[in-house]
Amino acid sequence: MNAFERKSFKRVQDSQARWKVKAIERHKRLRAANVRIRDLERSRHMWRNRVRDSPTQSARPLRPVPVGETRTPSVPPKHLHSLIVCLCINMTVNCAVSFRAVPKILALVQQILQACGLTWTLPIPHFTTIIRWTLRVGIFLLNTAITRIVARWMCIIDHTIQVGTKKAFVVLRVPVSAVTTGRALTRKDVEALYLKVQTTWNGTDVQKVLEHVFSRVGSPQQIVLDGGPDLQKGLKNLLATGHFSFKATADITHFIANLLKRKYHTHIRFQDLLTHLSTTKSKILQTSLAYLSPLKARTKSRFLNLPAIATWTKQMLTYMTSLPELTVKEQNESAPHTHQELVQTHFAWLIDFQDVLTPLWTELQAITHIQKLMKTTGLTDESHARIQTWLLTLPDASIREPLETYLQTEFAFQTHTSQPLLLTSDSIESLFGNDKFLAKPHSLSEINRMIFALPCFCEDITPALINTAFSGLSNTAAEQYYRQEIPETLLSKRRKAFRSEQRDRHLEVSDTTETTMASFSEKDILKESIATEYPGQKTVGTPVARTG
Numbered sequence: 001m002n003a004f005e006r007k008s009f010k011r012v013q014d015s016q017a018r019w020k021v022k023a024i025e026r027h028k029r030l031r032a033a034n035v036r037i038r039d040l041e042r043s044r045h046m047w048r049n050r051v052r053d054s055p056t057q058s059a060r061p062l063r064p065v066p067v068g069e070t071r072t073p074s075v076p077p078k079h080l081h082s083l084i085v086c087l088c089i090n091m092t093v094n095c096a097v098s099f100r101a102v103p104k105i106l107a108l109v110q111q112i113l114q115a116c117g118l119t120w121t122l123p124i125p126h127f128t129t130i131i132r133w134t135l136r137v138g139i140f141l142l143n144t145a146i147t148r149i150v151a152r153w154m155c156i157i158d159h160t161i162q163v164g165t166k167k168a169f170v171v172l173r174v175p176v177s178a179v180t181t182g183r184a185l186t187r188k189d190v191e192a193l194y195l196k197v198q199t200t201w202n203g204t205d206v207q208k209v210l211e212h213v214f215s216r217v218g219s220p221q222q223i224v225l226d227g228g229p230d231l232q233k234g235l236k237n238l239l240a241t242g243h244f245s246f247k248a249t250a251d252i253t254h255f256i257a258n259l260l261k262r263k264y265h266t267h268i269r270f271q272d273l274l275t276h277l278s279t280t281k282s283k284i285l286q287t288s289l290a291y292l293s294p295l296k297a298r299t300k301s302r303f304l305n306l307p308a309i310a311t312w313t314k315q316m317l318t319y320m321t322s323l324p325e326l327t328v329k330e331q332n333e334s335a336p337h338t339h340q341e342l343v344q345t346h347f348a349w350l351i352d353f354q355d356v357l358t359p360l361w362t363e364l365q366a367i368t369h370i371q372k373l374m375k376t377t378g379l380t381d382e383s384h385a386r387i388q389t390w391l392l393t394l395p396d397a398s399i400r401e402p403l404e405t406y407l408q409t410e411f412a413f414q415t416h417t418s419q420p421l422l423l424t425s426d427s428i429e430s431l432f433g434n435d436k437f438l439a440k441p442h443s444l445s446e447i448n449r450m451i452f453a454l455p456c457f458c459e460d461i462t463p464a465l466i467n468t469a470f471s472g473l474s475n476t477a478a479e480q481y482y483r484q485e486i487p488e489t490l491l492s493k494r495r496k497a498f499r500s501e502q503r504d505r506h507l508e509v510s511d512t513t514e515t516t517m518a519s520f521s522e523k524d525i526l527k528e529s530i531a532t533e534y535p536g537q538k539t540v541g542t543p544v545a546r547t548g
Contacts, residue, residue, distance in 0.1 A: 082463040084123055088130045089137060089466075092438060093456045099127040134453045136478040140469035141455035145173075145193050146216050152176045155220040155246075156190070156425045157210075157231060160432045164446035164490050165199045169206070170454065171213055172428050173220075179420050184375045185427045187434070192455040193217065197447055197485050206234025211243075219244040221417070224425045226254040247413050251425040252374050255406060256367055257303040259399045264303070269356045276349050277309070284346055292316065292343070310364045313357050317350055359395055366390040370403075378420025384411045431457055448489050449482040
């Protein structure tokens with residue numbers, strides 16, 4: 001480094017130091033101004049409320065409001081804070097608004113109020129503050145849910161997992177009164193009793209969790225699960241202890257999906273049908289027929305979504321039948337030109353699979369009606385009699401007989417009770433879907449701290465609940481809770497690994513540069529600089545310190 005560069009480098013360093021000092025001073029003044037503004041606003045609200053509540057003020061005649069002037073509603077700061085918290089959480093939980101969008105919406109509302117002549121200033125929180133509020137309420141609901149339940153209740157248990165090894169185990173409480181309403185369960189009908197995140201789960205872990213929960217809240221009369229082997233083993237071990245008595249029921253949706261998988265997983269014609277669906281979709285996505293593209297055959301939960309694929313094939317064949325037939329001249333032409341020709345070219349293969357689609361439609365029509373009836377009314381004497389009619393329409397005995405045995409076994413238990421029997425776990429699947437949407441999954445999305453916002457979906461978020469939760473659980477305690485449950489995520493590990501790798505690489509480059517510079521003399525550096533000069537550049541060839 002020559003003398004000119006050393007002076008330039010020194011000037012840059014001095015300039016950076018001066019700007020750092022100025023920035024720190026400006027930041028201090030800004031914080032002091034914000035504190036002053038906050039104190040003045042509190043003082044203004046206090047004196048305004050005092051004057052408004054004083055007896056002399058009530059006896060004073062009201063001043064007529066001039067045209068164009070409006071009175072601003074006055075809300076105590078404490079109540080306003082609860083209302084803002086309640087509004088923010090409800091927007092994210094019940095309106096599917098992202099955390100980052102909530103402050104923007106509040107700012108827009110404030111601009112509209114100001115445009116209407118209202119001077120009411122809304123406190124706009126940062127999106128990270130809204131996340132902490134939501135987690136604080138969710139953890140408070142979890143901590144207060146483990147209480148003795150006197151009324152009869154049912155239970156739904158399940159696991160959820162995303163990228164990574166963390167898996168969450170959730171226990172939901174379903175009151176018996178919610179099943180007797182004659183409609184499908186909603187997320188407001190259930191309550192999150194327990195939530196635990198671990199890297200591995202087995203039957204022993206499930207047994208310990210359920211023993212801990214049931215010993216404190218009481219034993220349910222029924223537990224609905226999706227048929228996972230670890231859940232089944234945990235319930236079997238729990239019943240073997242003899243301390244609890246309940247009926248374990250497999251979810252009817254997963255039960256039927258397993259029957260369909262057993263039949264069609266190795267069905268050659270059905271696999272060819274899925275292959276044609278995928279090929280056709282890739283061919284027409286960028287064409288004028290994109291609106292007719294088939295549904296994507298999912299790798300996971302494919303047989304749970306089989307009715308949607310069957311519905312598309314039936315609608316597509318009906319649409320093709322409604323089109324006029326091609327003339328002999330159009331059939332002889334090599335390249336299709338009209339919409340009718342394009343449809344026939346890309347979807348004519350569906351006609352060849354009618355031998356597979358016709359029995360599939362019949363099976364799924366009966367299965368769909370059975371599932372809808374069980375999810376809306378539950379298993380009762382009336383619904384069981386209506387199911388028998390649909391069971392007779394199932395042509396395949398490999399699906400009809402296991403389903404009939406399953407329903408008959410559950411109905412035998414229902415005859416000893418006075419209320420409908422719950423056969424579906426859609427409520428917990430819906431909660432998992434809502435929570436994953438709230439967490440905005442990405443390529444490294446795993447079970448993170450947002451899983452503790454799941455109880456908020458089951459409750460009505462009101463200002464009274466906000467006041468109770470905030471008085472019963474501090475922000476520090478809530479943060480310690482979810483940091484203890486989930487100490488580190490995949491994204492944080494990735495950032496640390498790449499940050500350390502970049503730091504090590506930077507050190508290696510610095511060491512190499514210093515070694516190279518030490519091997520040259522000042523005369524060699526000067527010669528190299530002169531040899532690589534070009535108009536407009538003072539010195540090239542020597543390392544220049546980065547100031548950015």
